[in-house]
Amino acid sequence: MSATRCWLVKSEPGAFSFDDLLAAPKKTTSWNGVRNYLARNYMRDLMKKGDKVLFYHSNADPTAIVGVAEVAREAYPDPEQFDPKSEYHDPKSKKDAPTWMMVDIKAVKKLKHPLTLAELKGTKGLEKMVLLQKGSRLSVQPVTPAEFDVIVAAASTARSPAR
DNA sequence: GCCAACGTTGGC
């Protein structure tokens, strides 16, 4: 069997939080608006139905991985690229050869203990995680299965003592 | 093809 890939997506909770995803119909949303080629390539070429997805809150207080989701539908064209009124409109994209693709993401579970960026930085086994690399801005990024397991395990055990 | 200027992301 081919190994299930793991991913991490970023969202600003003020725009779309994990709770928003849990409240969405079928706990599912289309991951539209990604306008970065590398992130697009991951979605278009590599994300498969059932792949696990970590949900990260950026520009938040605190910034943290807050939930687990999965790929519910594989890549299809993002309709907003063709909508002149959308902030994601791309006049250069052609209908018969769409530039931008998206997948559907479905919530699986909220983490009992969100893992903050600070905690992630102090967790053994995550030293090479893309999210923790300096200047890493990718909104859709790969996570190794080992990293995924470390994160889920850390989120299910007691929160690090605050005092 | 190079690279400077600009816009955006995202932590702090």
Added chain:
DNA sequence: GCCAACGTTGGC
């Protein structure tokens, strides 16, 4: 609000 890092654009 600041600023470092990155991606994209466009002149040449």
